[in-house]
Amino acid sequence: MQNPSPFPGMNACARQLQARVVEQQQLAEGTFRIRLATAELARVIRPGQFFMIRPAAGTDPLLGRPFALYDTYLDEEGEPAGIDFVYHVIGKMTGLMSDWAGGEVVTLWGPLGNGFPVPQAGHLLCVGGGIGYTPFLAVAREAAGLRQYGEGDRSVAEPARKVTLCYGVRTRSQRADLTDFEAIPACDLRVATDDGTEGHHGLVTDLLREALESPERPDAVYCCGPEPMMHAVADVCAEAGVNCWLSLETPMACGFGACFSCVTKVKVETEEGWDYRRTCIEGPVFPAETLIRG
Structure with missing residues (x-):
């Protein structure tokens, strides 16, 4: 998952890719969890890291929005198959996202950021x-x-x-x-x-x-x-x-x-x-x- 020319300081494994929405679930008032099928990202992302996401088609909104990893999910063999993230509806992008259903194709850019250190605490x-x-x-x-x-x-x-x-x-x-x-x-x-x-x-x-x-x-x-x-x-x-x-x-x-x-x-x-x-x-x-x- 190498990016041939990452920006200085950016994760070498970060790249742009597309993923399909598997499912969406409402967790609270205005809060939703989306599951995306993207084994590439799921294999390398760490707790505390994030990714940018936007619709695969169109230019409104033009820029992606950042979302932190909630968790990865595993396939039948126990291997990372995709990611989950949670968001709250507060603007145009998240308003569009609340209508995403299974099969929707979206564009991702990540993993980004450093994430939390490995927890070594009792x-x-x-x-x-x-x-x-x-x-x-x-x-x-x-x-x-x-x-x-x-x-x-x-x-x-x-x-x-x-x-x-x-x-x-x-x-x-x-x-x-x-x-x-x-x-x-x-x-x-x-x-x-x-x-x-x-x-x-x-x-x-x-x-x-x-x-x-x-x-x-x-x-x-x-x-x-x-x-x-x-x-x-x-x-x-x-x-x-x-x-x-x-x-x-x-x-x-x-x-x-x-x-x-x-x-x-x-x-x-x-x-x-x-x-x-x-x-x-x-x-x-x-x-x-x-x-x-x-």
Whole structure:
């Protein structure tokens, strides 16, 4: 799956391809899961990486949109056959996607980005807000030793004894279908709603603080979701002295580092003390302590 002339810093295995929609399922109010038959991409993509997608025909919209891997699915022989991704309807592209049915041909570009590091933790805690929970199914399955992703050896040294997902959402009606997480034996699911209609009445960071103060304190935290939530998670983890990685949801246009529309400030050892990094190339996952706000 070699791309003959990748852009500087882009994954050498990234390429453009076409795939057919296998099925689409509604998970929550305005939220859907799409399954695509694309063995090429499924064999190399890693948890936390993403791809750009657009209709195979037409020019409206002209540019693709980025979506994180939810999970890969396997064929009868146990080999990767395709990918699943989850999206929320918020604009023209996702509005079109909600009408896609089995057999629809779409264009993909990926895998893109760096993804999460291989989880080497006895207790891994993931924090997801809104649609930001979607990268963590593959993360949880990998951490628990149930699946392997990508090329090369990404096997965990020892499966995690526990994977906690702290999931925050405004209200119960917007809560995602988390059945896939509940099916992982090592996964502990905790829900917070802003209005108290399900689970903890309050912020998802309240659940994070409880976990960090418990006897089963997590060894590492992965986070994805709204920017204010991620800032808060980074602060809580810094106070507790726990390593934290953030997956940024920065808007992007090209997805391969050419347009520089998705840059974020990071700390570097220069006279200025900071520089820009492209979320689509050097990210979307960054150690929380390396990021500069604003």
